[in-house]
Amino acid sequence: MTTRHVDEAAAFRSGIAEGLDPQPAVGEIATDGRAVTHSSSTWYHRICTTCGNSFRRGDAVIRNAATGQLRHLDPALRCAVLDGDPELRADPDSAAFSAGLLAEFPAHGGVPVTRLAPDAWQVARPGDIRPPVCQGCGHTFRGRESVVICPCHPFEPGECRAAIHRDPGAGLLCWEQTAPAGRVEVCPWRLVRLSRVPPR
Numbered sequence: 001m002t003t004r005h006v007d008e009a010a011a012f013r014s015g016i017a018e019g020l021d022p023q024p025a026v027g028e029i030a031t032d033g034r035a036v037t038h039s040s041s042t043w044y045h046r047i048c049t050t051c052g053n054s055f056r057r058g059d060a061v062i063r064n065a066a067t068g069q070l071r072h073l074d075p076a077l078r079c080a081v082l083d084g085d086p087e088l089r090a091d092p093d094s095a096a097f098s099a100g101l102l103a104e105f106p107a108h109g110g111v112p113v114t115r116l117a118p119d120a121w122q123v124a125r126p127g128d129i130r131p132p133v134c135q136g137c138g139h140t141f142r143g144r145e146s147v148v149i150c151p152c153h154p155f156e157p158g159e160c161r162a163a164i165h166r167d168p169g170a171g172l173l174c175w176e177q178t179a180p181a182g183r184v185e186v187c188p189w190r191l192v193r194l195s196r197v198p199p200r
Contacts, residue, residue: 033063034073043070045138051079052124052131054139058171076144098146098169107166107175109182111148114163118143122163134165135189136174141165148175150189162189 029035037044037059045054050071055061060073072079098115107113116123124131124140131140134147141147147163165172176182186193 029063033065035061035063037061046070047124047131047140048072048077048079050126051077052126052128052140053077053079053142054124054133056139076142098167101168102146105168107148107182108180111175111182113146113166114149115146116141116143116163121161122147132163134163134172134174136164136178137172139165145170145172150187160187160190 028038028041035041037055037057039057041055043055043061044057047054048071049069053072055070055072061070062073063070102113120141120143122132122141123143133140141163145165146167146169148166150160150162150164164174164178166175
């Protein structure tokens with residue numbers, strides 16, 4: 001292989017790698033330190049050291065200019081909310097909106113949907129070494145998010161309490177993506193066959 005062909009092959013591989021993992025555009029973080037997380041952001045999927053949650057696409061963040069540390073600007077997380085900032089007030093209608101979506105768009109298979117309490121064990125906390133994550137999207141769970149508790153739970157009580165997102169209001173349809181038929185015969189978290197399978 002000639003040197004020219006080696007250079008072209010290397011450039012081709014580099015282009016593929018760049019396309020699969022695009023880097024954020026220059027100036028993505030504004031002069032005031034604020035930015036919105038994209039799938040190409042360098043901090044996407046990393047864990048916030050303040051609240052313990054992963055950074056998701058669409059998350060507003062603020063960066064400390066001195067340390068480079070990023071924190072969420074989501075009022076529900078209370079991670080870096082700036083007092084008196086009108087853009088960061090919590091939306092009082094979000095619970096009603098989520099409930100309306102669930103009523104009109106129930107989960108596949110008729111599985112029950114649970115809204116996580118802020119103190120639920122699945123919810124990520126600061127200092128968690130390995131916080132629980134959704135098997136569908138790989139992100140941490142946040143308080144007041146809607147989830148499906150592992151479908152094996154009703155049939156094997158106490159054996160599994162893992163959760164998967166089912167929150168259309170937040171754009172998280174992990175349950176439908178993981179179990180499109182709305183049922184499972186093997187627990188997707190423990191990888192064991194259910195002793196009792198729900199009826200079709």
